[in-house]
Amino acid sequence: MTTDLDGLAERLRAFARARDWEQFHTPKNLAMALAGEVGELVAELQWLTPDESRDPGPETLSRITAELGDVTAYLVRLADVLGVDLVAAAHAKLDAGERRYDPARYRGSARKAPHLPPDAF
Amino acid sequence: MTTDLDGLAERLRAFARARDWEQFHTPKNLAMALAGEVGELVAELQWLTPDESRDPGPETLSRITAELGDVTAYLVRLADVLGVDLVAAAHAKLDAGERRYDPARYRGSARKAPHLPPDAF
Amino acid sequence: MTTDLDGLAERLRAFARARDWEQFHTPKNLAMALAGEVGELVAELQWLTPDESRDPGPETLSRITAELGDVTAYLVRLADVLGVDLVAAAHAKLDAGERRYDPARYRGSARKAPHLPPDAF
Amino acid sequence: MTTDLDGLAERLRAFARARDWEQFHTPKNLAMALAGEVGELVAELQWLTPDESRDPGPETLSRITAELGDVTAYLVRLADVLGVDLVAAAHAKLDAGERRYDPARYRGSARKAPHLPPDAF
Numbered sequence: 079m080t081t082d083l084d085g086l087a088e089r090l091r092a093f094a095r096a097r098d099w100e101q102f103h104t105p106k107n108l109a110m111a112l113a114g115e116v117g118e119l120v121a122e123l124q125w126l127t128p129d130e131s132r133d134p135g136p137e138t139l140s141r142i143t144a145e146l147g148d149v150t151a152y153l154v155r156l157a158d159v160l161g162v163d164l165v166a167a168a169h170a171k172l173d174a175g176e177r178r179y180d181p182a183r184y185r186g187s188a189r190k191a192p193h194l195p196p197d198a199f
Numbered sequence: 200m201t202t203d204l205d206g207l208a209e210r211l212r213a214f215a216r217a218r219d220w221e222q223f224h225t226p227k228n229l230a231m232a233l234a235g236e237v238g239e240l241v242a243e244l245q246w247l248t249p250d251e252s253r254d255p256g257p258e259t260l261s262r263i264t265a266e267l268g269d270v271t272a273y274l275v276r277l278a279d280v281l282g283v284d285l286v287a288a289a290h291a292k293l294d295a296g297e298r299r300y301d302p303a304r305y306r307g308s309a310r311k312a313p314h315l316p317p318d319a320f
Numbered sequence: 321m322t323t324d325l326d327g328l329a330e331r332l333r334a335f336a337r338a339r340d341w342e343q344f345h346t347p348k349n350l351a352m353a354l355a356g357e358v359g360e361l362v363a364e365l366q367w368l369t370p371d372e373s374r375d376p377g378p379e380t381l382s383r384i385t386a387e388l389g390d391v392t393a394y395l396v397r398l399a400d401v402l403g404v405d406l407v408a409a410a411h412a413k414l415d416a417g418e419r420r421y422d423p424a425r426y427r428g429s430a431r432k433a434p435h436l437p438p439d440a441f
Numbered sequence: 442m443t444t445d446l447d448g449l450a451e452r453l454r455a456f457a458r459a460r461d462w463e464q465f466h467t468p469k470n471l472a473m474a475l476a477g478e479v480g481e482l483v484a485e486l487q488w489l490t491p492d493e494s495r496d497p498g499p500e501t502l503s504r505i506t507a508e509l510g511d512v513t514a515y516l517v518r519l520a521d522v523l524g525v526d527l528v529a530a531a532h533a534k535l536d537a538g539e540r541r542y543d544p545a546r547y548r549g550s551a552r553k554a555p556h557l558p559p560d561a562f
Contacts, residue, residue, distance in 0.1 A: 079278070080286035083202040089293060097300060098307040102488050105263070106244045106252035106352075109237075110487035113355050116230075116237045117480015123227045124473035125465050128369065131227035132280070139281065142226070146278055147288030153274065154289065157200070157267055159253070160260065165201035167268030168275065172210060179218060186219040223367050231366035234476050238359015245352035246344050249490065321520070322528035323446040331535060339542060340549040347505070348486045348494035358472075358479045365469045373469035374522070381523065384468070388520055389530030395516065396531065399442070399509055401495070402502065407443035409510030410517065414452060421460060428461040
């Protein structure tokens with residue numbers, strides 16, 4: 079995976095600056111834009127079975143990839159505006175998840191553990 | 200920004216493997232988990248004005264950072280399962296955005312251009 | 321189904337008025353609140369298979385029902401603030417859907433028809 | 442507001458039956474479709490200020506109304522498939538909200554009360 083998040087953040091910053099769109103790029107507005115793009119991503123997968131979604135075929139995968147690109151762009155822009163380190167924030171949540179979900183106890187039980195989902199990865 | 204997305208993807212892979220949760224991590228399910236986390240992120244910002252959201256104070260920022268961590272974790276896990284390069288996908292969309300939105304013509308006009316939003320960054 | 325949407329809208333109006341929360345109930349903010357609640361609803365279903373989701377058991381169904389209540393409350397409040405008739409708006413989209421998706425042609429093909437989803441019901 | 446939710450549910454049922462789409466209309470899939478439509482609704486409002494969103498002008502209002510129609514259709518279809526009474530569920534959450542948020546204490550304070558949002562209306 080390409081991993082230059084700083085380079086992407088810088089390009090998004092220049093994109094907004096060149097169009098004088100920084101005024102619209104508040105965290106509130108960017109979170110809405112992110113939600114809109116995630117909605118488009120979800121729509122691409124809504125009628126597929128879970129198994130079909132693993133191997134959606136080239137056309138659907140190409141549309142999914144485009145939506146993932148939009149989601150990533152808004153997420154990185156939002157984090158940049160707020161000064162948040164996304165990868166560090168994810169590792170912090172994973173630290174908590176590893177403490178909370180003992181592998182032996184939760185083995186294969188994602189579906190049965192009530193409310194395991196939201197923060198469990 | 201920490202930029203080791205491969206390291207994060209690998210840690211998420213190991214996390215799922217250790218708990219036998221790979222069976223639940225279909226793209227369909229992960230897209231839903233991503234939508235759930237983005238919903239929590241949006242909820243943190245819903246009653247703030249756009250200006251307030253730029254400087255939400257330490258407590259709210261800490262909750263927002265935690266949600267951004269969850270969003271990033273599910274996004275990277277989803278991309279990893281599908282074999283998609285998130286940063287490359289974002290750059291591809293930015294390429295298109297730069298061609299589509301001439302800086303001179305769209306300067307300061309995010310709000311006026313109908314339907315500019317969804318793919319415009 | 322109870323169908324007094326006007327009574328629900330009126331109760332929500334009184335609830336907001338009694339707390340002086342009308343100032344926060346802009347369409348923008350309410351749409352974000354709606355997105356947050358839909359995120360919680362989606363999270364309840366994310367690890368279930370489609371078949372399991374048809375019969376989720378009493379505990380999960382009770383949590384889903386609570387989320388559907390939140391979603392309905394924010395949707396009706398948003399429509400009330402904007403002066404939109406939700407049921408009429410849905411019928412208008414169904415009129416279009418019936419014209420667009422000839423039953424003979426689209427029979428059983430939701431998954432195959434590319435981009436059929438978003439507006440197809 | 443038109444309030445015949447049963448009539449709408451019945452029309453959606455017939456629409457799905459005529460196309461043999463009942464097989465795709467699991468609660469899981471319908472919740473995803475709902476999330477997709479809410480994403481489109483949020484996208485219509487993302488660059489507007491809260492004040493602008495109160496009076497978005499005829500063109501934007503017409504697009505918002507169409508999205509509200511889609512959201513309503515999928516919400517009613519989802520509730521119908523699960524056997525949930527949406528209006529009763531909303532009233533139950535309002536009962537809880539009225540007990541939880543004493544008008545005198547929470548007057549005008551939506552923004553200050555931490556985590557008031559999600560279930561507060």
